[in-house]
Amino acid sequence: MASLDDTPRLLCGRPVDQVWADLDDPPTAHELGCPYCQAARHSLDNLTAATQAMKLAEDADPDLQPSESLTASIVTIARAEVRRGRRIPLDHHTSVHTTTGADLSISEQAIATVVRDLIDTSRYGAEARRCRIDVDLPNPEDSPQRLGKEDAAATRLQVQLSVSLPAGQPLHLAANDLRARIADGVTNKLGLIAIRIDIIVEDLHDLT
């Protein structure tokens, strides 16, 4: 209440913000007969016009555009501080580092980037959003004979991806197609196996 009491009032008692709120409407009977309200309407009209002119001038004023070098430096800092997430071994039989110190791992962020790119370039016009990668520990029942020699060694992943899909498509077909695309892409591009892929359709969008 205290803040409302701070609202400036005209000599006729009306709060200034009420005059402002009614500015787009024709003057009321009170306003037609009140010199204070009429003066306030003219003042506020004048301020509105000046504010609009100021906004237009800002758009055209090069001094009020942030420099490209400022934006570039912000992006450079962000890239230097990329949250890469955990290191995930490429082969579940080995640790992240070999005895010789060679790095045989990939960051969670790098895998997520590959997954998102696979979705963004799909024929569905889907948009990838958040992507979570988890390592699936080997199941002793999955013998090398069952998985195939190469698959048995590759690290197995669980992928959870939220997406926005174009409206008007059968969602289950699109989701199945995207799952297959991720499964193939992760294997072909990274040599990993996505054994579980959860697609969460978070939103629908119109194709432009």
Added chain:
Amino acid sequence: MARAQDGDPAAFEALVRHHQTRLFRFVVRMTRDRGDAEDVIQDTWVSVWRRLPTLTDRDAFQPWLYQIGHRQALAVLRARSRRDTPTPDTALEPPTSEAGPQQRSEDHARQRSLDTLVAELPVDLRACWVLTEVNGLTYPETAQALGVPVSTVRGRIARARHQLAEGMDPWRP
């Protein structure tokens, strides 16, 4: 937004480019100094990048961004006040228009007058007025950005309008 929250730098860059101009103008109007404004903008975005994963409501991004930018700008103003440095006189220079010389000169003078009046508003009124009237935030968004109740925003805007309208009266047609 979700991808930037996930740590995708390309998505973060798109976010920066989308909001940069409006944020920059707000901060310039708060600090009245382009150099200080650039420092504030950089610190604001670095802070946003580091804290983005903690933002739970994506629809609240814009007020959250301005909240961080506003706090950084206030820190600059406080530091300037401690150093007793005079506020730079950077009334924004209006660009030239297609109008004739006399009209152009009058438009120029009118705009300088409004710029000066805005710059002379107390900081809390200026932040409210610029966020709503220039940057187009709603009252609740402005309240969120400034950490005050909506009723306070309403009161500050009324006082800012009153002050600016009075100051612009000599320019009434």
